[in-house]
Amino acid sequence: MKTIKYGLLVAVAFASAVIAADQNEKAQGTDGAEAKAFHLADLKWGAAPPGLPSGAQLAVLSGDPTKKGVFTVRLRMPAGYKIPPHTHPTAELVTVISGSIYRGNGERFDESAGQKMEVGSFASIPAGVKHFAWTTEDSVIQIHGEGPFGIEHVDPETDPRNAKR
DSSP, rough: HHHOOOHHHHHHHEEEEEEHHHHEEEHHTTTTSSOOOOOGGOOOOOOOOSSSSSTTEEEESSOOSSSSSEEEEEEEEEOOEEEEEEEEEEEEEEEEESSSEEEEEEESGGGOOOOETTTOOOEOOOOOOOOOESSSSEEEEEEEEESSOOOSSSSSHHHGGGOOO
16 A cells, blocks of 8 residues: 555656646747757857847847747847837847846837836837837847747838838
């Protein structure tokens, strides 16, 4: 009888561990892919997407923001960088990693309507919300979301993709 109880207890514990591991794997967005860790020095920075003003750099940590699925990227911006009012087709989850950024909501770029976000600050911006951002110092933010992710400028004149070449 003790053997049966012990065996049942072990089976339940094992099943619980398997279910928990599966849920954790899904929560991490790996879905069975190899687990990865990134060290700051190992990040591969490249030019930010063409929908953003020049001067920023992007590093993809996981996923692919242009495809369906979860992604995480970091955006490195120099002091004085400005992102005009824009929207996204999916929610944007932003964490300040270094420096600070200012962000505001609305159709017009209005620094008086901005809110300073320092290291560790987090913003959750629902899909379709018009917002803008700027920096006064070199800064890095981490953006997490569900792809495909994109940027649509409120005013097409501020969209770098529309710049006359």
